[in-house]
Amino acid sequence: MMSYKVLITGASRGIGRAIALQLAKNGQYRLLLHASSASSLKELIGLLPVETEYEILPFNFANEEEVSQLIRHLKQTHKDLYAIVSNAGITRDKGLAFQPLKEIDELIQVNLKVPIQLAKAAMKIFPKNDRGVFIALSSCVAETGSAFQSVYTATKAANVSLCKSLAREAGVLHTDKLIRFISVAPGFIQTDMTNKLSEEIQQKYLRQIPSGRFGKTEEVAHAIEFLLSENASYINGSEFKINGGLL
Numbered sequence: 001m002m003s004y005k006v007l008i009t010g011a012s013r014g015i016g017r018a019i020a021l022q023l024a025k026n027g028q029y030r031l032l033l034h035a036s037s038a039s040s041l042k043e044l045i046g047l048l049p050v051e052t053e054y055e056i057l058p059f060n061f062a063n064e065e066e067v068s069q070l071i072r073h074l075k076q077t078h079k080d081l082y083a084i085v086s087n088a089g090i091t092r093d094k095g096l097a098f099q100p101l102k103e104i105d106e107l108i109q110v111n112l113k114v115p116i117q118l119a120k121a122a123m124k125i126f127p128k129n130d131r132g133v134f135i136a137l138s139s140c141v142a143e144t145g146s147a148f149q150s151v152y153t154a155t156k157a158a159n160v161s162l163c164k165s166l167a168r169e170a171g172v173l174h175t176d177k178l179i180r181f182i183s184v185a186p187g188f189i190q191t192d193m194t195n196k197l198s199e200e201i202q203q204k205y206l207r208q209i210p211s212g213r214f215g216k217t218e219e220v221a222h223a224i225e226f227l228l229s230e231n232a233s234y235i236n237g238s239e240f241k242i243n244g245g246l247l
């Protein structure tokens with residue numbers, strides 16, 4: 001059976017972990033599992049089916065040198081990479097007037113500069129294999145905006161346009177190849193990221209969700225499994241929403 005190598009960033013917890021487990025269960029994927037440290041990936045490793053082929057890639061995305069090391073490693077050792085799921089992300093909720101520059105830099109570094117660097121690596125690696133899929137995690141708030149999340153939402157909106165432009169760029173440079181760039185915009189999914197929001201904010205979101213409940217990480221993982229598959233070969237450049245109707 002054909003085996004596809006996929007890098008998942010931020011695979012230790014939440015949505016990234018669910019994607020890793022779903023692709024492991026699928027059986028067609030070899031996994032490059034990234035998180036900020038090896039220790040944060042331990043629990044996930046214990047949950048993988050024994051036959052899963054994987055490598056762990058602990059790199060702190062807040063550290064530019066570590067990001068460069070990861071990019072070098074991908075280009076040297078993983079020339080056969082099929083896909084990148086750029087999922088690692090952070091929030092630093094605060095009114096912009098009171099947000100320290102250090103936090104603004106951190107949000108831009110982890111949520112935007114790293115995805116751009118990963119997409120750049122994809123643009124080098126994928127054409128040599130005649131195929132590849134890059135998926136960037138955006139967010140529903142990229143479209144709606146969100147009070148006290150202005151920098152976060154700006155980074156997430158930038159991921160949407162990054163994928164649109166690179167889908168076009170790949171179309172110009174590599175017409176005969178199947179290289180796709182897609183952004184995925186989850187609504188409110190229950191993870192560490194959303195569990196730390198106040199009860200009041202959680203209830204406010206809940207009232208706006210037509211499906212009447214928060215999303216599960218597995219629901220995002222199933223959609224990403226589909227987007228990576230050849231059945232999704234005509235989905236390119238688009239923003240894929242998984243939000244229970246939350247607008």
Ligand SMILES: NC(=O)c1ccc[n+]([C@@H]2O[C@H](COP(=O)([O-])OP(=O)(O)OC[C@H]3O[C@@H](n4cnc5c(N)ncnc54)[C@H](OP(=O)(O)O)[C@@H]3O)[C@@H](O)[C@H]2O)c1
Nearest residue numbers: 010012013014015035036040061062088089139189191193
């Ligand atoms: N949850 C939602 O409702 C929701 C909605 C819309 C969009 N999203 C987006 O979906 C993605 C995943 O969200 P989530 O809710 O699953 O988040 P999460 O539970 O907080 O997990 C974040 C992941 O990112 C990794 N990460 C964070 N900072 C890092 C750093 N400096 N270096 C390396 N890795 C780092 C974490 O690794 P460690 O364990 O090593 O810290 C962890 O694996 C994010 O991009 C988020 O913006 C989430």
